[in-house]
Amino acid sequence: MSLMTREKISQAMKHGIVHETGLIAHGRGEAFDYLLGEKTIPVADLAEKTAAAALLSAKNPFLSVNGNVVALVAAECISLAEYIPAKIEVNLFHRTKERVDKISDELRNAGAEIVYGAKADVKIVGLDQDRALCDREGIFSADIILVPLEDGDRCQALINMDKTVIAIDLNPLSRTAKTASITIVDNVIRAIPNIEQWVHKLKDASKDELNAIVDMWDNEKMLGETLFFLSKRLNSLY
Numbered sequence: 001m002s003l004m005t006r007e008k009i010s011q012a013m014k015h016g017i018v019h020e021t022g023l024i025a026h027g028r029g030e031a032f033d034y035l036l037g038e039k040t041i042p043v044a045d046l047a048e049k050t051a052a053a054a055l056l057s058a059k060n061p062f063l064s065v066n067g068n069v070v071a072l073v074a075a076e077c078i079s080l081a082e083y084i085p086a087k088i089e090v091n092l093f094h095r096t097k098e099r100v101d102k103i104s105d106e107l108r109n110a111g112a113e114i115v116y117g118a119k120a121d122v123k124i125v126g127l128d129q130d131r132a133l134c135d136r137e138g139i140f141s142a143d144i145i146l147v148p149l150e151d152g153d154r155c156q157a158l159i160n161m162d163k164t165v166i167a168i169d170l171n172p173l174s175r176t177a178k179t180a181s182i183t184i185v186d187n188v189i190r191a192i193p194n195i196e197q198w199v200h201k202l203k204d205a206s207k208d209e210l211n212a213i214v215d216m217w218d219n220e221k222m223l224g225e226t227l228f229f230l231s232k233r234l235n236s237l238y
């Protein structure tokens with residue numbers, strides 16, 4: 001699995017979809033995934049269920065995707081967005097018009113009908129540089145955003161705009177993990193399809209049932225549970 005995934009990331013970098021620092025990010029992710037046992041741990045499954053409940057109860061849910069995410073799970077993101085239903089925006093840390101266009105084309109080739117992100121007619125409040133650019137009708141107006149592999153500053157800025165941010169990050173110690181409303185410590189490759197499974201299971205749940213699932217989530221406590229799982233696992237290996 002990991003060799004095939006590496007090949008996908010490497011090819012996508014050659015095609016200008018993944019930024020060169022995306023390779024470093026991927027390597028860091030692989031290291032954490034190895035420590036977790038390369039599987040969805042129980043607390044991550046609960047986070048994925050909570051994410052599904054939050055996305056189903058949202059007024060204007062968005063998936064914000066970048067180079068690494070599209071390289072690894074473009075079709076899975078499109079499928080998840082269809083079932084919720086949610087919209088998709090290409091939102092990049094290392095933003096260039098060329099990369100936004102290439103990544104948007106990749107999504108369209110994989111079946112996405114509408115892809116936000118190219119207009120870039122507004123900035124995320126309190127952020128500078130090009131990573132602040134987004135679409136006014138895109139994540140700027142979303143209430144709940146699923147952002148796999150987010151950067152810490154942007155995550156904080158979106159929270160400051162009163163948005164619910166669901167992050168997927170294999171590093172439970174990252175600033176993004178600590179800042180997000182719901183942090184999923186799992187590989188995007190497993191997390192996105194599992195959120196979709198939960199969306200199917202919760203599709204007929206009432207608003208009250210969905211809200212009850214979301215209200216039970218305590219992000220700080222759950223990150224603590226993840227670290228506890230990790231340390232127990234590492235200790236059990238000796």
Ligand code: PTJ
Pocket residue numbers: 017018019021022023024025026027028029030032066067068091092093094095149150151152168169170171174186187188189
């Ligand atoms: O495409 P762009 O321009 O938006 O750039 C994307 C990257 C990923 C390069 C950019 O956002 C970045 O530099 O991210 P960071 O700050 O390196 O953070 C990436 C985080 O994602 C790290 O904490 C990694 O552990 C984690 N990560 C990497 N691969 C995966 C992952 N988490 C889940 N699944 C993965 N496959």
